[in-house]
Structure formats: C-alpha cells, structure tokens
Amino acid sequence: MWELIRANRRKSVFLVVIMAALLFVVGYAAGELLIGQGGGVIGLFFAFAVWIIMTLVAYFQGRQIFMTVSGAQKIKKEDHPQLWNVVEEMVIASQLPKIPDIYIIDDPAPNAFAAGRNPANAAVAVTTGLLNRLKRDELQGVIAHEIGHVKNRDILFMTMIGVMLGAIVLITDIAVRSMFYGGHRRRSRTASSGGSQFELIILVAGIVLMILAPLLAHLIYLAASRKREYLADASSAQFTRFPEGLALALEKIAHTPIKMKKINRVTAPMYTVNPLQKASAKAAGLFSTHPPIGERVKILRSMAGGSTYMAYNEAFQQITGSRSSIVPQSALISPESRPAGTAPPGPVPGLRQMEGAALLAAAVPEPATQAGKVRQTTDALWKARNYRFIHCDCGAVLKVPPDFKRREFKCLRCKKVHSA
Amino acid sequence: MVVFEYRQIELDYCPGCFGVWFDEGEVELLLETAGPASGDAVLKLIVVTRDATETKRRCPVCDKPMDKASVPGGKVILDRCPHGNGIWFDAGEFAAAFAESAGETAGQDGTIRVITDFLGEALDKRHEET
Amino acid sequence: MLGFIIFIVIVAVLVIWVIGLYNTLVRARNAVKNAWSQIDVQLKRRHDLIPNLLETVKGYMKHERETLEAVTQARTAAINAGGVAETGKAEGMLSGALKSLFAVAESYPDLKANQNFLALQEELTSTENKIAFSRQAYNDATMQYNNKVQMVPTNIIAGMFNFKEEEFFEIEIPTEREVPKVSFSE
Numbered sequence: 001m002w003e004l005i006r007a008n009r010r011k012s013v014f015l016v017v018i019m020a021a022l023l024f025v026v027g028y029a030a031g032e033l034l035i036g037q038g039g040g041v042i043g044l045f046f047a048f049a050v051w052i053i054m055t056l057v058a059y060f061q062g063r064q065i066f067m068t069v070s071g072a073q074k075i076k077k078e079d080h081p082q083l084w085n086v087v088e089e090m091v092i093a094s095q096l097p098k099i100p101d102i103y104i105i106d107d108p109a110p111n112a113f114a115a116g117r118n119p120a121n122a123a124v125a126v127t128t129g130l131l132n133r134l135k136r137d138e139l140q141g142v143i144a145h146e147i148g149h150v151k152n153r154d155i156l157f158m159t160m161i162g163v164m165l166g167a168i169v170l171i172t173d174i175a176v177r178s179m180f181y182g183g184h185r186r187r188s189r190t191a192s193s194g195g196s197q198f199e200l201i202i203l204v205a206g207i208v209l210m211i212l213a214p215l216l217a218h219l220i221y222l223a224a225s226r227k228r229e230y231l232a233d234a235s236s237a238q239f240t241r242f243p244e245g246l247a248l249a250l251e252k253i254a255h256t257p258i259k260m261k262k263i264n265r266v267t268a269p270m271y272t273v274n275p276l277q278k279a280s281a282k283a284a285g286l287f288s289t290h291p292p293i294g295e296r297v298k299i300l301r302s303m304a305g306g307s308t309y310m311a312y313n314e315a316f317q318q319i320t321g322s323r324s325s326i327v328p329q330s331a332l333i334s335p336e337s338r339p340a341g342t343a344p345p346g347p348v349p350g351l352r353q354m355e356g357a358a359l360l361a362a363a364v365p366e367p368a369t370q371a372g373k374v375r376q377t378t379d380a381l382w383k384a385r386n387y388r389f390i391h392c393d394c395g396a397v398l399k400v401p402p403d404f405k406r407r408e409f410k411c412l413r414c415k416k417v418h419s420a
Numbered sequence: 421m422v423v424f425e426y427r428q429i430e431l432d433y434c435p436g437c438f439g440v441w442f443d444e445g446e447v448e449l450l451l452e453t454a455g456p457a458s459g460d461a462v463l464k465l466i467v468v469t470r471d472a473t474e475t476k477r478r479c480p481v482c483d484k485p486m487d488k489a490s491v492p493g494g495k496v497i498l499d500r501c502p503h504g505n506g507i508w509f510d511a512g513e514f515a516a517a518f519a520e521s522a523g524e525t526a527g528q529d530g531t532i533r534v535i536t537d538f539l540g541e542a543l544d545k546r547h548e549e550t
Numbered sequence: 551m552l553g554f555i556i557f558i559v560i561v562a563v564l565v566i567w568v569i570g571l572y573n574t575l576v577r578a579r580n581a582v583k584n585a586w587s588q589i590d591v592q593l594k595r596r597h598d599l600i601p602n603l604l605e606t607v608k609g610y611m612k613h614e615r616e617t618l619e620a621v622t623q624a625r626t627a628a629i630n631a632g633g634v635a636e637t638g639k640a641e642g643m644l645s646g647a648l649k650s651l652f653a654v655a656e657s658y659p660d661l662k663a664n665q666n667f668l669a670l671q672e673e674l675t676s677t678e679n680k681i682a683f684s685r686q687a688y689n690d691a692t693m694q695y696n697n698k699v700q701m702v703p704t705n706i707i708a709g710m711f712n713f714k715e716e717e718f719f720e721i722e723i724p725t726e727r728e729v730p731k732v733s734f735s736e
Contacts, residue, residue, distance in 0.1 A: 081669065085676035092588060093683040095581060095691065108445070241686065371428040371449045378430065382423065399423035399430075412424050412433060 012157045015224055019164040019217060023047055026168055026213045029206040030175035047171055054163045062159050063115045063123055070113075072103035072125045073384045080104070080380035083131065086140050087124060090147045093239040100124050100150060104380055110134070110253045114146040114155055122150040131377040132370075133256065134249050141236055141246030148235025154228045161221055168217045172210045179207075226291050233296055234312035243300040243312075250300075254293040295319060390418045421480075429538065432480075438511030441480055442539075444504050450538055481505035571707045578695040582716050585688035589719075592680045593628070593641060599677060600625050600648075603670045607651070610661040617654050621647045641681075648674065685719045692716045 024044055031043015057065075067074075077084040084102060091099050096119050103125035105111075110130035116122035124146045126139075134142065149155055237243040302315045316322070379399075382389075386402040394414035409418050421432045421441070429450050432441040476485040479501040486508065489500040499508040604618060611618065624644040631640040652671065661667050696715045698704040707713075 081672050082676075085672065085679075089676065089679050089683050092592075092680050093687050095585060095687050238690075369428070370452055374445070374449055375425065375428050375430070387423070395426060397425040399425065401421070404422070406435060409422065409435070412431075413426060 009153065015220060016160060019161055019220060022213055022217055023051060023164055023168050026171050026209065029209050030171055033203065033206045034175060034178055047167065050170060051164065051167045054167055055160065058159050058163045059117055062117065066115045067103060067123065067125065070105055070125065072105045073381060074101055074103050075380055075384045079383040080376065082136065083126065086136065086143050090140065090144045090239055094147050094151050096147065096151060104128060104384065106381055110256055112142050112146055114149040117156045119150050128377045128381065132374050133252055137242065137245040138249035138252065140240055142249045144236035144239040145232045145246060147239065148232035151235060152228065152231055154232065158225060161224060165217045165221045169214045172214050175210055229290050230316060233300060234309050237300060237303060237312055238309055243303050247297045247300040250293050250297050392416055392418065440509045441506055443506040477508060479505055568707060571704050572711065575698055575704055575708055575713050578698050579713065581691040582688065582695050585684060585691045588684040589681065589688060592677055592684050596674065596677045596681065597625060597629055599670065599674050603674060606664065606666050606670060607661065610658050611654065614654055617651050621651055645678065689718050692718055
C-alpha cells in the first residue's frame, strides 16, 4: 500500500510540474501578446497569482464548496446505520486512520463520490438513488472504490490538477477575448511599423499556444483521471476481496436511465461513474473522465487470480490489450522477484476466503421490500435534517420538520392528537 | 409540510391547508408493494383536462406550473406535475376523488384501485375534512 | 579538499537513505501492530453488544434457553481466553453461537419486527464483518511488512536492526469455510 501511494505521489508530482509549466508558459505568452514587449513577466506573475489563489481556495474550502454545490447532507451513525457500518468496514479493511464524514445527496440517480484533501479530512457522499438500488454487497464495492480514492490520495491530486486546468482555461480565455477587442489591433500596428518578421512569428506561435494549451491541459487531466478510476476499482477489489460486488453495482448504475440533477463539468470526474457520460458509450474517448463501464465490469469479472492488485493488473492488461500497468510495479510483488530461499507469500487469506462468502452480507438484515429500503434511505435524510419522528398507535408515522411551529399534531389516519 | 408514513409509503401533508402531495416515486412503490405491476405509471391514468378554470398551482418539486387533471369518471380536479414528479390534492379532494372513483372504477382498473384503497385506508376519508 | 566535500556529501546521502529505509520498515511494522489491535477493538465491541442482544431477545425466545445460554457461555469463554490460539478458538465458538441464535430468530416474526432487535442484528453482523476485515487488514499489513523484511534493499536494514517477520493470521476453524452459500436474491 505504501508503495502504491508513494509511486502515485511521484507520478502526481511529475504531472503537476508539467501542468504548472504549461500554466506559466501560457501566462507569459498571454502577457507578451496583450501588453507587448516585456509584458510576459507581468503575465507570468498574473498566472502565478491566479493559480495560488485558486489552489488555496480549493485546498481549504474545496470539500465544503463541493458538498454545497451537490446539495449533500451530512449524516450521523443513527441516521443510516447500514451505510455507516459499510463505510466503517471499508475503513478497517483499507487501514485508513479515521472514518470519513458521510454525506447523502437527495438524487434519484445512483452515484457516489469522495472529497477532501487528505485521509484525515476526507468525506464520502452517496445519492439516495444508490442506496435505494444497491444491495449491501454492491454498496460495499462502491464505498470501497471511494475509500480507494481517499487512500490513494486521488482527491487532492485531481483537485490540484483541476485547479491548474481551470487557471489555464481562464487565462487563455481572457487573452483570446481581449485580443479580439482591441489588443490585436494595437499589436498589428506595431508589427506593421516595426515590420520585424520575428515578431510576427512570436505572435502566431502565441495564438496557437492559446488555442492548444487548454486542450493539452484537458487531455492530461482526463488521462490522469481515467487511470485513477482503474486504480480505485483495483483498490475496491483488494479491500472487499469481492470484485463482483462493484461489478454488479456498476452494471446497475449503468442501466439506470435517470440523470443526476446537480451536476456540472467540474464535479463530474469525482463520481464513481461519470454522471454526464452516456452509459452506452463503448470507448473511452480522449475526452472522457471515466473509462467505459462495460470495460470496468469486464476487468473486474476476469480477475482470475484472486482479488489482489496483481490480479487486477493482469485482468486489466488482458482486457484492454494495454501493456501499461495500472498499479506501479513496486506494488506488484511476484514470487520470482523474491530472493532465493524465502517462501513465496501465496494468496493472502482475505475475509471472503477466511469466513466463507455467504457469512457476510447474507447475514446482515436488509429490508425485505423495495419500499422498506426506500424508507430506510429517506428516513436517513429526515433524521439528518433533524425531523422529529412521532409513531402513532395506528401504525402511521409522522415526521415533523424541526422548525415547525405547531406543538400538536393530529394523526391523519386515526385522528389521535400527539403533542411534541 | 409534515411527512406522513403509513405501510411504508410516504405522503407530504400540509397541516395549514390540508393539501396532500403524493410523490411519483411513492406511487410506484405502492404499486410495487401491492403486487399488480402494471408498469404504467398512475399519472398517465389520470387524464389531463383542458376545460378546468381553477388557477394553476406550481409543482413543489420542479416549480413548473402543474396540469389540471382528473380520475376517469371523476368530477374533482387535481393538479398533476407535467414532468411526472407527483400529484397534488387540495383539501378534501382526496375524499371526493376517491369516494366517487372507488365506486365507478372498481374492477375496471387495478392500478387506480390499489391507490384508492391505500389512500382511503391511510387517510381514513370519513374524517378528512376535520 | 573537493574530494573531502564529495565524500561528506556521499556519506550524508547514504545516511539519509538508510534512515528513510529504516523508517519505512518501522511504519510497516506499526501498521501490522495497529491492525492487530484493531482486531481486539472489534472483538471487545462484540462482547459489549451481546448482553443488550440477549436482553432484547429474552422476552420473545422463551423456548430457546439452550441457544441463549450457549451464547452467554461462549461470550464468557471468549472474554476469559488467553493467548492467540485460545482466543481465536473461543471467538470462533462465539461466532457460531451467534449465528445459530440469529438463525433461530428467523422463526419469530414478532422479534424480527422489533426495531431494537433489527438494530442490534445490523450492529452485531457488521461487527462480525469488521472482525473479519480487521483480520484481512492485518494479513495485508503483514504481507507488506514481510516483503520489506525479505526484499532488497530493506532486508539489509532489517537484518541490521533485527526486524523479524510477522505471522499471518490463520483460520482457526476450518469448517467455517464450508458455510453453505445462502441465497438472498430478491
């Protein structure tokens, strides 16, 4: 696990450096184009300032902004014990230092995401649609995927790189706009009077850069995002020792036609399944944040050699035909790489192997009917919003908002009066 | 709005105006639990009427103006969300709508009967106006 | 003079590298210890939950004295057990006793409708899962650590500072593997 995080960090630093270089080049070029000779330094400074401010906001307020934008409601253990327990189980399996904050989003489309800058400050959010549709096993697969994001430090990285993408887009946008409104004219006048060919080349190169830079930044961002989705799937299999759980959940999510309500392009890459992408999309285009679901399911299903990172990696290479590793080499320990004379580790006994798969979710009580499951979910939302529950003798339940002024409630069914 | 749950189905109830909101998702749940999975959403069975003169209400979920509608054979005008979010009953419309339709449509439409039975039982229509 | 500075730099880099390796070993070993203590936390939690469960169930299951007593006895034995092997066996017995209690509970519809019982059942079965997952995490951490102890270059440091391999958690009751697959299709 440590190898994984460290190798991840090394790669992340590399990508961040590339993005930063791109950002500064864009800043410099924008300055040169707009202000003229010597303006590059000002542009550079401006790009740096934009980046720093956006990064600070994302680092300290990112999670809060994220949760507010998606309308997530923080819950306590009593609100939805099952969800809480599933998260806690995965925290134990992944050896995270702390249980992340758990949120529910009132949205019929099934999905989930993780947020927060580090494992100590992490949060996972699931939609009501997800809770209503998935069985415990499947929910566990999804939660393990999100915990995988937390564990692999994906969130901080994707936020940082996303911020840089945003800064690059912002600066090129400003540059291109202001060139259209006047900047360009002033520039061409000096070019014609000075007549230097060199200056013209710089101008053209700058414009080309302005067009290409955001595109390039976007591609880096998306490629990094897709790779991390695979890695989180691998983590899910490793933590649950049951790849089928996530596979089933992904299929259910893919076959649900409902679209999420509060989604935009910024938050989309954070979800388990890209909420903006069509489920039918077969290929992972250059412009998708997530790999195609069908492929992810296929990889999970063909993990023949157990539930380890190595098994996932083999399945990944077999299905995609790619030679690249999803998991860094150092985390893939094969018996051959061990010094002579030491025993091969063999399969590490996991939960499923130790206790028998049936013991797990089968024993955990689940509501028998769909209505019961939906009630469990909505009740979690009511409780999280501090509604008061009044149980009437006739079998009905009244759920009263906390800011409700009346002190007495009449049961709609048997007309019995309850006082709060 | 106070939430009212009976037999694991929720209704939203306004204690001020005695109106009731029946969410589409809850209607589907009710049909599922009741058994006859006709598949067809009940909202389609409630026919939109154009000659209603009541002022239009807004849907509490999507905030769009709602259609006026009625149960087949019924005289009461309900409010139905055009995007399929649910149905709104004004005070007393519940009792009226289903007192008449329970008699007339009995036996002819399973879906509606499941709902009328449930609503009748859940809200005990004899006392609703009080 | 220059040669001396280069020598100092090389030595400094080496020392930092060795410290780094040493620290990864310590971190891996702490992860193992931490995972082990997590198992104890979950076992303790299960012991604490059982009296509540028995209290709730008592009123409903009047004719199941034996089942209830088996749970009580298994719990006492598990609490008093000492040593890894004995603890493992006693906890295995307790798991079995709880499983048969919940199996018997299936035939009491009133009990199954009891909110308190349902909450406890969720809590206890989840604790059971947590015990299993903490064992799994312990094994994962142990494998990480053992790999480091065995593999170049950390094995050199491990040899110097006496880092020894840890043992995997083995299954105490082999029959547990043969639990029939219960279908819970909708």
